[in-house]
Amino acid sequence: MGNHRLKPNIIGRCSRSCLALALCALSASCHGQVQDAALKAAYIYNFALLTNWPASSSAASTDFNVCITGNPPLADTLQKLVGKKVGTKTWTVYEQSAGSRRPDCDIVVLDDTAMQIPLTALNANALIVRDAKSETGSGAAITLVTEGDHIKFDVDTVAAQRNGLRFSSKLLSLARTVR
């Protein structure tokens, strides 16, 4: 199914790609291999499209605020999406330190080191996405996990409901686990 537009010079100098290509030819769906952080940013953008926020939530704002603490590679790739639309709002990214947090985040991206943050202190209507490197703790409505060389995600609809969020059935059906 893949129709790869690989630049010849990339193929030529990258034995890893060649191997991947050979494996592709043998089998596999042949989707490209990409950087983890770029893929996770794309996931988070899709989560935004497949989640319903309560009508009252920052209705006046024209920005869709994505707040991330730490995790520089993911922050960088989230920044690459600035300007894209989520409904009528514009994707905006705030990198924040642990000490200063915005109250108007639509999505909060946490990594494991941030798990001690009392989640209730964050925006009451934020979609909390955790980038999980270990199996410790949760409280996030969506947890990104790496399984083999694929990214999957777990959904906690109880945590989402707490923040007034509803997920589309498509999101739920693609989740690895749903609580």
Place this chain on the structure above:
Amino acid sequence: MGAMRCHITNTMHRIFRPSYSFKRLAPLIAVLTFGSAVVRAADDEAGQSAGPMGSQPGADSLALASLPLDQLMQVSVVTTASKFVQPISEAPSAVVMVTAEDIKDFGWRTLSDALASLPGLYVSTDRNYAYLGARGFLRPGDYDSRFLLLIDGYRTNDAVYGEAAIGTEGLIDMDLVERIEYVPGPGSAMYGSNAFFGVINVITKKGSAINGGQTAVALGSFGEKKARATYGWHGQNGADLVFSATSYDRSGQDLYYSQYDSPNQANGVAHGLDYDRAQNFFAKATYGDFTISAAHSNRTKGVPTASFGAVFNTPNSTNDAQSFVNAIFARGLSPGIGISTQAFWGRYDYKGVGIYPGDSPTTNVDGDHAVWYGGDTHLTFSTLPRQKIVAGVDFQRDARRDQYNYNLDPYTSLLDDKRSSNRTGAYLEDEIQLPANFAINAGLRYDWDSVTSININPRIALIYKVSSRDTAKLIYGTAFRAPNAYELYYAVPGSGGQLPNPNLKAEHIATTEIVLEHAFSGSARVTLSVFHYSVKDLISLETDADSGMLVYQNLDRVKATGAELATEQTFGDGFRIRASYSWQLAKDSSDNTVLQNSPRHLLKVNAVMPLIHNAARFSTEVQCASSRLAAGEKEGGFCLANLTLTSARLIKKATVSLSVYNAFNKRYADPAGPAFVQEAIEQQSRTVYAKMVYGF
């Protein structure tokens, strides 16, 4: 199997841990660091123009973000040299797991099919029940009572036989299984009785995994037919529903047994007695912190072997009906403290009807009624630094442990035994992170039951993370099994009959095991396990010297030593391979003889290969066992191959598969128990099975 390292969430601990709490025993924790490696463009199937990402990462991020989520899930991540799986394996055992994907890819139809693929396990059948062996132990006359079988945390072992039903009499359709976790070794420090050789935890699918209506139909050799209808739904606030019903029917075949080869016994051919019919029902509902599940199964199996001295080639069948209802409430009380409370009710009825010799042949009915209920409450604490603690209590009332036996005409009651009993337990488990990459996992459980009184069982594992890729574990544990009502009270007069033995004590096992795990870069890993098992007071079916009748006694002392080497790897996009070799030697200490049905060597290979751009998958399963002793003869070793071809693309919305079991038509036989005239029962020849699952 590719996901073996992830999400061992339930078996090692108690049921339905709230998801906010630590997943304390996840045996491997992936630690990923991302280097600069990179690579190729995103797939442009969606019409996106995607440039090579090394030069234009921003463009690639945008291209990826334009893909819908279902396509993103197909994209694989680059694994660089700096990505490694860090084996902080905290599980105090060599836990193994199979997933719904494995069940589908390998065409496993029963729990026994799935378990037979795991390191150190082997399955025997007698054309009626399936019997599980572990690390060289498979005791004749034991209905898998030395394995604890949990379904979503509910103990299924019944109150009369302690049976773990893993064959076609099992409770759950395999299509509804999300994953199976197997924890080898003694589990009594957590679960009490029956967790003697290992704990099997079956986790069922959620409605979200089924997502709508689904039907399955299958046809196979010897008149095998199966149909299933399932509905799954998931809403908000954790609301989730599953309903499922399955009907199964197999005509079976006429089977030849040379021991009965005489003109007045149909020349040794049992006609039309191999049939197998079963119905299964399952329902599960979750809302918020509550989950309630219920299941019922009913199986009737023809008995072609004339076991227990029945007249050959006459109507003979067994019926097993099981039900349960299990309710769980799990929630967090405060940060770091969670509570889980469970209440359950279970029922199991068995009835066997056969014709037995006498002055004139008599129809005899043998059976039991078992009813039990109970509860469990446990707390998890992760509030202390470097410690994770589980503390709980449970209780079970075995309200009916009744057994009966009568001749039909004229009606003569031979056994009408009514019993009940209670048992209760308290348990504590603590996992402590120590300096210098050491960790300790310690568990202790106190059990009391009204038959054997007090049993106390510890388990302690010292875990040392040698390097980022190597973990060493030293594990010591004990387990017990209280004698079941069948062993204690079953009695039938006459020659070939059985005496009761209400004085039976619990049997005990102590095990020492060393586990070494090494993770290679990528997803490959290898595990070496060396173990020594010592069993005392093993409950064994013996012949009473005075009466010549059968009786269960605490007789044997058995020691087993062995080693298991297991490896698994996932590579490319969909290739998976898992292989294991086990060497085991189990001997009766009294006379230093090797146990019956105890193969010295086991070799297993399971491989899945994607075909034609993942349009189909081809799986190969090979299982080899070396020769085994039966009562008086030796059964030859064998290798079996099962092949399955699966495609989710051939028909829209459907997954179709074609399986060939025992593909090379290997003839082999499993040792039978003392209930059989045959030394061993010849096993199934080659069969073919076609299946289609259709989702609405």
